[in-house]
Amino acid sequence: MNGIWEQYKRLIIAILIGVLVFGLVQSAYYLLDKYRNHPAWPLIPAGAVAVFEIRDAGTQWRNIRNSAAWEQLRQVPFFSRIHQQAARLDSAVADYSLLINEQTIYVSLHVTAKNDFDAVFYIPAESSTEDVLQKLQRLFVDFQPMPRETRVYQGENLYELMDKTHSRVFTFLLADDYWVGSFTPYLIEDVVRTYNSLGRNNFQSAHASLFTARQLVADTPVRLYVNSQKLKEWIGVFAEASDMDMLAHLTDDVLLGLEIEKNRLRWVGATANERENQLTYFLKDNPPLPLRPIAGRIPGETAYLYRLAAADGGLLYRQLRKYWSVHQPLLLDAMDSLADKSNLDTEAFYQLLSGEMALAVSELSAEGMADRWALVAAKDTRKALRILEQAAKEILPTPKDTLFNERYGKLRIVQLPLPELPKLLFGEGFGGFRQVFAAANEQHLIFGNSLAAIKRYADDIDRGNTWALPEKQYLFDGMDSASHVSLIVNHKRNWSRQQNYLNPETEKRAIAYLRRWLFFTHFGLELNGKPQGHFAARVVLGHSDRKNTGSGEPVKLWEVNVGSPLREQPQLVINHNDRSVELIFQDQNNNLHLVSANGKKLWSLPMGAAITSNYSQIDYLNNGKLQYLFTTTHAVYLIDRLGRVVSGFPIKHDWGGVLDQLGVIDYDNTKDYRFAVSTNNGDIFLLNKSGQLLQGWAPRKISGTAAVPLMHVRTQSKDCMVAVQEDGGVMLMKRNGESYSGFPVLLQKRVYPAALVEPGTDFAAYCVRVLTENGELLKINFNGQIVAREQYYDDAGGGYFTFCTDRSGSGRWIVTRQVNNVLTGSGINGKWLFRILLADDSPHLVQFFGFGAGADVVAVTNTKIGACKLYLTNGDLLTREAIPTRLPVSVRLNEQKQILQVFVGNQNKLQAWEVAL
Numbered sequence: 001m002n003g004i005w006e007q008y009k010r011l012i013i014a015i016l017i018g019v020l021v022f023g024l025v026q027s028a029y030y031l032l033d034k035y036r037n038h039p040a041w042p043l044i045p046a047g048a049v050a051v052f053e054i055r056d057a058g059t060q061w062r063n064i065r066n067s068a069a070w071e072q073l074r075q076v077p078f079f080s081r082i083h084q085q086a087a088r089l090d091s092a093v094a095d096y097s098l099l100i101n102e103q104t105i106y107v108s109l110h111v112t113a114k115n116d117f118d119a120v121f122y123i124p125a126e127s128s129t130e131d132v133l134q135k136l137q138r139l140f141v142d143f144q145p146m147p148r149e150t151r152v153y154q155g156e157n158l159y160e161l162m163d164k165t166h167s168r169v170f171t172f173l174l175a176d177d178y179w180v181g182s183f184t185p186y187l188i189e190d191v192v193r194t195y196n197s198l199g200r201n202n203f204q205s206a207h208a209s210l211f212t213a214r215q216l217v218a219d220t221p222v223r224l225y226v227n228s229q230k231l232k233e234w235i236g237v238f239a240e241a242s243d244m245d246m247l248a249h250l251t252d253d254v255l256l257g258l259e260i261e262k263n264r265l266r267w268v269g270a271t272a273n274e275r276e277n278q279l280t281y282f283l284k285d286n287p288p289l290p291l292r293p294i295a296g297r298i299p300g301e302t303a304y305l306y307r308l309a310a311a312d313g314g315l316l317y318r319q320l321r322k323y324w325s326v327h328q329p330l331l332l333d334a335m336d337s338l339a340d341k342s343n344l345d346t347e348a349f350y351q352l353l354s355g356e357m358a359l360a361v362s363e364l365s366a367e368g369m370a371d372r373w374a375l376v377a378a379k380d381t382r383k384a385l386r387i388l389e390q391a392a393k394e395i396l397p398t399p400k401d402t403l404f405n406e407r408y409g410k411l412r413i414v415q416l417p418l419p420e421l422p423k424l425l426f427g428e429g430f431g432g433f434r435q436v437f438a439a440a441n442e443q444h445l446i447f448g449n450s451l452a453a454i455k456r457y458a459d460d461i462d463r464g465n466t467w468a469l470p471e472k473q474y475l476f477d478g479m480d481s482a483s484h485v486s487l488i489v490n491h492k493r494n495w496s497r498q499q500n501y502l503n504p505e506t507e508k509r510a511i512a513y514l515r516r517w518l519f520f521t522h523f524g525l526e527l528n529g530k531p532q533g534h535f536a537a538r539v540v541l542g543h544s545d546r547k548n549t550g551s552g553e554p555v556k557l558w559e560v561n562v563g564s565p566l567r568e569q570p571q572l573v574i575n576h577n578d579r580s581v582e583l584i585f586q587d588q589n590n591n592l593h594l595v596s597a598n599g600k601k602l603w604s605l606p607m608g609a610a611i612t613s614n615y616s617q618i619d620y621l622n623n624g625k626l627q628y629l630f631t632t633t634h635a636v637y638l639i640d641r642l643g644r645v646v647s648g649f650p651i652k653h654d655w656g657g658v659l660d661q662l663g664v665i666d667y668d669n670t671k672d673y674r675f676a677v678s679t680n681n682g683d684i685f686l687l688n689k690s691g692q693l694l695q696g697w698a699p700r701k702i703s704g705t706a707a708v709p710l711m712h713v714r715t716q717s718k719d720c721m722v723a724v725q726e727d728g729g730v731m732l733m734k735r736n737g738e739s740y741s742g743f744p745v746l747l748q749k750r751v752y753p754a755a756l757v758e759p760g761t762d763f764a765a766y767c768v769r770v771l772t773e774n775g776e777l778l779k780i781n782f783n784g785q786i787v788a789r790e791q792y793y794d795d796a797g798g799g800y801f802t803f804c805t806d807r808s809g810s811g812r813w814i815v816t817r818q819v820n821n822v823l824t825g826s827g828i829n830g831k832w833l834f835r836i837l838l839a840d841d842s843p844h845l846v847q848f849f850g851f852g853a854g855a856d857v858v859a860v861t862n863t864k865i866g867a868c869k870l871y872l873t874n875g876d877l878l879t880r881e882a883i884p885t886r887l888p889v890s891v892r893l894n895e896q897k898q899i900l901q902v903f904v905g906n907q908n909k910l911q912a913w914e915v916a917l
Contacts, residue, residue, distance in 0.1 A: 039204075040106040040122040040178050045187075045194045046206035048108040049117070049230040053223040057105045060221050067260055069543050073516065108203070110187055111233050115503050118184040120191060125179050156192050160185075203227075209271075213255045216270035216536075220257030224267060228253050238506045254537045263896070266478045267539040271527070279327075280484065280527050280535045282319040286310035288482040288528050289356055295476065296468035297375055297444060298360050299460040301810065303493035303852075305467075306429050307358040307486040317350035320427060328428055335424045342391035342418070346425065352384040353377065357426050362453075363852060364496040365811035367758060367828065371453035372432045373446060374422040381440035385414070388438060392416040404716060406451070409462065409669030411439040413454050415716075422447050435761060451716060452759040458669060464579050474896035475522050478540040483526040490522050492852025492895070514874050518855050518917050519544050521896055544898040552880035554902065557912040558599035564589040566905030569888035571615050576626040576641065581892060583903055583910065584628060586611045594643065595910055597901070603643035609633050613662035613709070620646060620689070622671040629675070631659040636675060636691070651691035656699070657681035663709030667719060667735075676710035676721075684710055684723060686737075696737030703729050703744075707753040707770075715763045720782065722768055724755045730768055730780055742784020749773060752803040756813060771803035775817060792817055792826055800843050804858070806850030814858070814873065816846045823860060825873065834875030836860065839867070851893040855917060857900065859889050868904065870915055883913050893917075 044051055054060050064070050106122035151158050161170045171188045172181030175195050182188050194202050203225070204211060210225050217223070256269035271280060289309035298305055310316045324332040339346055354377035362371040378384045392403055395417065404415040415437050422430040437448045439458075448454035460466060467475060475488050495517070499507055510517055524540035564587040573584050573594075581597045590609060594602040609632040617626040620638060627646055628639045635650035636659075657679035665674040665686075674694070675687040682704050686697030704725035711722040720740070721733040728747030732740045749772040758779075760766045766782045775793035780786050792801065792815045799819040806812045814833060816825045820841045825833040838844060842864040849857040857878070861868040867882035868889055878900070883889070885904035892901050900915040 041204035042202050043122060043176055043178060043180060043191050043195050044108050044203040045190045046201050046203050048110055048203055049227055049234045050109045051203055051225040052107040055104045055221045057103050063260055069265060111237055112184050115237055115505060117237050118182055118187060120182040120187050123179045125174055125177050153189050154192050154196055158188060207253050210253045210255045213270040217255050218257045222258035224256045226254040238502060256537060256539060264478050264540055264542040269537045271535045271537050279323050282323045283310055283484045284529050286312050286315050286319060288484040290482045291479060291486055292476055294358060296466050298467040299457055300465035301362050302360045303363045303497060304489040305358060305360050309356040310484055311355050313353035313355040314351045316355050317347055338424055342394040344391035349384060349387050352380050354379055359430050363493040363810060371456060372449040373457050374430050376445040377443060378445055381445050384445055385438060385440040388416055389414060392418055407668055408455055409458055411458055413437055413439045469579060471895060474542060479524050479526055480528050480538055483528045485527040487525040491520055492855040495852060511874050514872060515876055515917060518898060554879050554881060554883050554913040554915045557914050559909045559911040560595055560599050560601060561909050562587050562593055563908060565908045566887060570890050570903045570905060570910055572890050572892060573617055584615050605643045607632060612660050616664045618664060618673055619671050631662045633658045655679050656683060661706045661709040665712040678706040680705055700737045702731060707751055708755045711757055713757050715766050718763055722757055724770055726750055732782060745780055745784050754803040754805050756805055771801060771815060775801045777815060790830055802846045804846055804848035806848055810850045812850045814848050818844060833873050845888060847888055849891045857891060878915050
């Protein structure tokens with residue numbers, strides 16, 4: 001019996017020891033977990049703009065450091081210092097492991113001044129104060145202890161190190177098992193106050209919805225907690241008020257998880273929608289709509305797109321009114337006032353809509369103007385437009401007054417004298433329409449901020465120059481299939497707008513590192529409704545998949561030997577079958593060639609004479625197929641894409657001279673073309689589509705040789721023909737050839753062979769811009785008055801000037817001046833852009849390619865030695881090694897890869913070169 005009892009006691013003791021050991025082990029694991037993973041939220045101030053939560057921080061840092069995006073950022077001094085300090089960290093493995101490896105660290109961002117921000121770092125504490133001081137001093141070799149190494153704030157010891165190089169103080173403390181540090185001392189004081197508040201005023205308690213949303217967000221190693229109430233303040237650090245301000249009111253606080261992908265950084269997360277002053281709160285019961293179908297309706301030169309979409313248009317109207325009543329009551333009052341004055345039934349109008357509305361904004365012109373288009377999907381677009389027309393008629397001065405309208409192709413465009421109508425109908429994000437023109441196609445109502453904007457929209461859609469092109473699809477990468485709210489920004493196209501809003505210091509840094517900025521191709525944001533009442537959020541920062549911005553050495557892609565030296569620049573044209581790019585040019589044996597963009601010869605055609613004009617592509621048969629129109633010395637030719645002369649061509653008349661300019665006019669966008677032919681002795685002939693000479697233009701004699709082809713502009717009810725002569729004569733004529741009052745304007749100075757017509761709000765506000773040979777840029781309005789003079793020369797005078805206009809039709813330009821071997825470039829109002837040292841003082845050929853103000857390229861060709869170099873407009877050299885050519889070049893941009901393709905004539909070869917931005 002005693003033996004059994006002894007065995008029982010030993011069993012009991014063994015069990016107790018086992019329980020004790022298990023308890024000790026579990027306690028150790030608990031303490032270790034608490035020591036390593038105890039969250040820092042009790043320390044983080046409620047006013048932080050955003051907080052990064054980074055698990056296994058060492059691994060995540062290595063992932064970021066190896067990404068293509070970081071390769072670009074580390075070229076900027078601020079990020080370069082981070083990279084160098086991290087490299088030191090890498091070289092001291094023990095310190096690296098102790099500080100962040102396998103740890104969860106936190107970084108909070110804070111606005112510290114009107115134009116400044118800083119971060120606070122929270123790292124789990126595993127070392128004594130002395131150890132940390134020694135590690136930091138080894139890590140940051142430029143740091144030294146302050147004469148007063150510690151100070152006490154609210155009972156906490158604050159330690160300080162001085163950055164000798166940059167005269168900055170790094171302050172840190174030990175609190176709640178974390179080392180907390182920042183270069184802004186008062187932020188550390190804020191941390192102390194937060195910690196001492198015992199949870200009453202920290203980030204987690206103030207933004208509880210973010211932590212509710214954590215179960216809806218993928219468990220990624222890097223998470224970002226965004227305080228939406230601080231977004232406007234955060235944007236203000238870098239820029240003045242802008243259209244981006246509306247982001248602060250789109251959604252509640254957002255939790256996002258980072259996904260690092262080959263050509264983008266994508267943040268995917270959720271928002272809790274607990275505050276009724278956020279737009280997404282009101283949309284949660286209205287299903288979202290697919291995003292991509294609208295791509296074919298967005299013009300290719302769009303800088304940014306804002307889209308609001310929900311399946312039920314009538315419900316959307318009621319939801320928006322609730323939102324406006326909370327957040328934009330003045331806007332709601334203005335809408336109701338308009339409805340009262342015009343008898344506009346806004347609810348009935350919304351019932352006709354399909355629930356999708358979008359704002360597309362073009363890149364800024366040189367004058368700082370941008371086209372705006374509001375696109376609104378409707379079940380019956382024409383009925384919806386009639387409702388708006390009737391409302392506009394109600395506020396006309398007298399019942400006899402009528403609305404201006406004009407037919408342009410398939411569109412009937414009407415002017416609605418209701419300033420800011422899109423904003424009043426669809427909300428704050430649709431502003432910027434001081435004038436309102438509207439049209440309707442089968443799917444959408446189209447609002448434009450000018451008549452010219454609507455026409456440019458129609459032209460882009462007809463030509464297929466939209467975001468549906470294959471090369472534009474990267475803008476949608478990483479976005480969801482359906483969304484309530486979408487914002488997509490094309491960085492290059494939007495650069496000029498952003499530059500206008502940036503504060504001076506931010507603008508200076510951005511220009512200095514423009515190529516790093518260009519590496520990031522686009523920004524995307526979308527918010528999608530979910531059945532549980534939350535909203536999924538998605539933020540995409542797209543970038544090129546190249547790690548380097550290029551060596552500066554162009555790479556030859558291919559070359560084609562055409563048997564004779566090229567006579568002219570190879571011109572880019574469009575293949576109407578697949579919208580791909582091809583090249584057309586003539587050689588010195590008068591053979592015309594068409595070559596594909598990958599170097600395949602398509603055909604050659606003997607012309608028997610030199611081609612004297614540029615090539616215009618027209619849809620002569622109005623069947624969607626494009627032909628090439630041009631002049632030789634004595635005839636007008638039209639060649640189809642297969643290299644065949646179109647029936648009825650060539651057109652020959654007794655021109656009385658050599659043909660040297662060709663303009664194409666399509667008054668109503670109906671493909672009923674007019675051909676304007678100029679001769680070297682100052683005659684202009686206007687022919688109809690069949691080649692017959694038109695009255696008043698057989699010929700219309702002017703006093704000198706034309707500097708540019710005859711241009712046509714319609715200013716609402718008036719057709720205007722603009723002719724600019726090399727001797728400085730500027731003429732404005734009617735369709736019958738008669739001059740308008742105030743013309744001709746005789747400048748008594750020769751002008752550079754380039755000109756721009758800039759649209760205005762009325763006839764008198766339209767202007768012609770020309771550059772005189774001595775560097776004076778003149779602006780002449782349609783009343784024949786010189787309304788602006790800009791001098792691009794200094795007191796010393798002299799030099800060779802070039803007026804470089806963007807042939808894509810963006811309306812942007814630069815003026816260059818060469819004095820000896822120095823080339824300078826300037827923009828509007830004489831804004832200095834660049835200064836380039838040339839190889840010699842021979843006159844250089846300068847071209848301007850507008851790929852977006854952030855990626856505008858200047859090609860400088862030394863025709864004496866046959867060498868072309870490419871630059872950005874901030875003066876950055878893209879090609880240390882020159883491309884061999886004596887002719888003008890053609891350049892196209894691969895937007896996603898950030899690569900230029902340069903097509904040149906080099907002796908008897910057509911060559912294609914690749915240059916990295």
